Amino acid sequence: AQSVTQLDSHVSVSEGTPVLLRCNYSSSYSPSLFWYVQHPNKGLQLLLKYTSAATLVKGINGFEAEFKKSETSFHLTKPSAHMSDAAEYFCVVTASSNFGNEKLTFGTGTRLTIIP
């Protein structure tokens, strides 16, 4: 079984300040973790993924996330927010125990608002 908890449904930051979106996961097996972004009226785009290699993962548009097994967390960060970062962000987990079903389990999303 696997699950994801996004700890904040809505985060607001000022342009140029750091972004932190929090995610905790639960998985019976070694997980793969992802962050996807969804801009308004758009599809889903992969930001970054962790697949048991380096625990600090760098993604597109300056985002990065750190896998912390002891804390079962995979928080998303960015040093300086840009107006174009305003979107909904999903933390996602999958695990090799799914016997061929590469099912992604999504968190409920965090809406990021950027204040000019």
Next chain:
Amino acid sequence: EAQVTQNPRYLITVTGKKLTVTCSQNMNHEYMSWYRQDPGLGLRQIYYSMNVEVTDKGDVPEGYKVSRKEKRNFPLILESPSPNQTSLYFCASSLYSGTTYEQYFGPGTRLTVT
């Protein structure tokens, strides 16, 4: 261009009128899946397919059917739509080879059932 396409993008229909949402990918992916997105619930898997003629239920399969007769296509069928199937639907595909491959998503189909 590598992509997943869905049609239609928007659909308004009435209760009980059968409909099909098509999904096609041009990346020769074995694995395809359907999700629905509802406010406050994230995305939930409806059905998935590991290859041609191999399909199975996800977390919320009730009221839906799928078929996989060709590798590139994975249509979602609502035999008798009901208002609780009003949602945003996404098709996804990936190489079937473990959990490390990116899943590519289609642009979404917004369905309203009245």
